[in-house]
Amino acid sequence: MSKSTKLWGGRFSEGISDVAHRFSSSIALDGKLWREDIRGSIAHARMLGERSIITKEEASAIIAGLEDVALEIESGAFQFNDSMEDVHLAIEQRLTEKIGAVGGKLHTGRSRNDQIATDERLYLKRAIPVLFNNASEVIRELLIKAEEYIDAIMPGYTHLQRAQPVLLAHHLLAYVEMFARDRERLAGVLSRVDRSPLGAAAFAGTSYPIDREMTAKEIGFGTTLGNSIDAVSDRDYLIELASTCSIIMMHLSRMAEELILWSTREFGFVTMSDAVTTGSSIMPQKKNPDMAELIRGKVGRVYGALINLLTTMKGLPLAYNRDMQEDKQPMFDAIETTGDSLEMMALILRETRFNISKMESAASGELMATEIADYLVRAKGVPFREAHHITGKIVSFAEDAGKDLDQLTLNDYRVFSEHFEQDIFEYLDPRRSLAEKRSAGSSNPDMVTEAIRKMESGIKPIITAIEYNCS
Numbered sequence: 001m002s003k004s005t006k007l008w009g010g011r012f013s014e015g016i017s018d019v020a021h022r023f024s025s026s027i028a029l030d031g032k033l034w035r036e037d038i039r040g041s042i043a044h045a046r047m048l049g050e051r052s053i054i055t056k057e058e059a060s061a062i063i064a065g066l067e068d069v070a071l072e073i074e075s076g077a078f079q080f081n082d083s084m085e086d087v088h089l090a091i092e093q094r095l096t097e098k099i100g101a102v103g104g105k106l107h108t109g110r111s112r113n114d115q116i117a118t119d120e121r122l123y124l125k126r127a128i129p130v131l132f133n134n135a136s137e138v139i140r141e142l143l144i145k146a147e148e149y150i151d152a153i154m155p156g157y158t159h160l161q162r163a164q165p166v167l168l169a170h171h172l173l174a175y176v177e178m179f180a181r182d183r184e185r186l187a188g189v190l191s192r193v194d195r196s197p198l199g200a201a202a203f204a205g206t207s208y209p210i211d212r213e214m215t216a217k218e219i220g221f222g223t224t225l226g227n228s229i230d231a232v233s234d235r236d237y238l239i240e241l242a243s244t245c246s247i248i249m250m251h252l253s254r255m256a257e258e259l260i261l262w263s264t265r266e267f268g269f270v271t272m273s274d275a276v277t278t279g280s281s282i283m284p285q286k287k288n289p290d291m292a293e294l295i296r297g298k299v300g301r302v303y304g305a306l307i308n309l310l311t312t313m314k315g316l317p318l319a320y321n322r323d324m325q326e327d328k329q330p331m332f333d334a335i336e337t338t339g340d341s342l343e344m345m346a347l348i349l350r351e352t353r354f355n356i357s358k359m360e361s362a363a364s365g366e367l368m369a370t371e372i373a374d375y376l377v378r379a380k381g382v383p384f385r386e387a388h389h390i391t392g393k394i395v396s397f398a399e400d401a402g403k404d405l406d407q408l409t410l411n412d413y414r415v416f417s418e419h420f421e422q423d424i425f426e427y428l429d430p431r432r433s434l435a436e437k438r439s440a441g442s443s444n445p446d447m448v449t450e451a452i453r454k455m456e457s458g459i460k461p462i463i464t465a466i467e468y469n470c471s
């Protein structure tokens with residue numbers, strides 16, 4: 001252990017142990033936030049100059065120095081390494097190496113506590129629009145497929161048992177609704193992220209006459225956080241985002257699961273192209289839906305991030321605690337995994353063909369049982385419960401006879417109820433059944449076409465991702 005060389009080392013006579021340094025350094029993760037850190041620092045320095053807390057010349061020297069450091073990091077001339085503690089200290093230290101003691105004035109009236117919260121929020125202001133756009137791409141691909149296959153009928157399932165025929169487009173639009181709500185959630189998180197903690201200092205504020213509005217505006221925040229203790233001590237914005245990412249991953253995994261099932265020989269509903277499938281090193285016939293499986297598999301990481309953040313924050317006394325440094329890994333991982341998975345799903349959709357004849361032939365037979373019951377109710381005035389019972393008997397009879405419902409004769413039907421007449425066979429046509437659907441939001445082809453149109457025009461414009469340059 002040697003004499004402390006840390007920027008905070010004044011009251012220490014000895015340096016931190018190597019093990020403690022290694023244990024506590026976060027540079028490997030928060031180094032990624034250097035753009036945000038420098039942007040925040042430049043705004044802070046300019047404000048210090050404007051408010052005469054430092055001189056204008058000092059502010060200019062600091063800003064020029066920070067811009068230089070940014071160029072150095074960008075070009076690789078200055079690289080972070082394990083000897084550094086975190087991104088804030090690394091940049092400040094490099095600044096001081098370059099411009100001398102005046103660099104030490106940058107940290108007036110602020111703390112790493114408000115700095116890190118600012119960096120994270122800024123990072124999210126860039127990352128959330130990207131996720132939003134990734135989700136929009138999935139929606140777009142779903143709408144393209146819904147339109148392309150607007151006539152295709154498939155068996156709808158409950159309990160993974162064939163239930164009733166639906167339009168494939170209707171099924172795909174169910175996912176559009178889910179991802180549309182995910183986008184709303186992302187936009188909601190973004191609105192709460194867009195508040196500046198900078199100037200909360202360590203947690204209690206500062207006696208320097210700083211201007212928090214000025215820095216917030218310069219950095220591009222919509223507003224400032226009201227309470228300095230809250231500003232540095234909560235991470236609810238990360239938890240909200242991880243929760244939204246978890247919901248997105250849950251939606252993606254259900255879709256992935258269906259595509260995996262549907263690509264089996266047993267279903268045969270979809271064929272994924274070579275671009276998104278892989279072969280087996282031992283079984284030459286295999287074409288495996290690995291990309292969809294990986295989406296399904298990555299869900300655990302994102303749920304893990306959510307639980308990680310919730311657990312880290314649980315029971316933490318106010319204000320800042322070093323525990324909170326552990327938020328970077330789940331934050332980055334949730335965002336990157338969710339973004340990649342959305343991107344992958346959009347590609348899978350683009351690279352998937354639906355085998356409509358296979359789907360359609362699976363969408364008849366016993367799926368029409370509900371129609372038989374409805375026939376008795378609507379055309380013959382039989383109470384629904386009784387109609388359900390009669391139909392159950394017919395299904396069981398057909399099953400025993402090894403026949404489909406449309407292979408039974410009128411006489412077969414009449415054994416179970418005298419109400420049956422020749423027109424029952426019209427009711428066994430899945431297309432007729434779809435056209436008969438009346439309720440709003442149902443699988444009626446006209447309604448589905450209208451829903452596609454509405455979603456296409458209602459789709460919010462893509463949010464422009466915020467790009468940073470450092471000045």
Ligand code: ARG
Nearest residue numbers: 026030086112113116324325
């Ligand atoms: N690296 C720290 C983190 O990510 C920055 C804040 C450090 N503050 C402190 N008082 N040690 O949380």
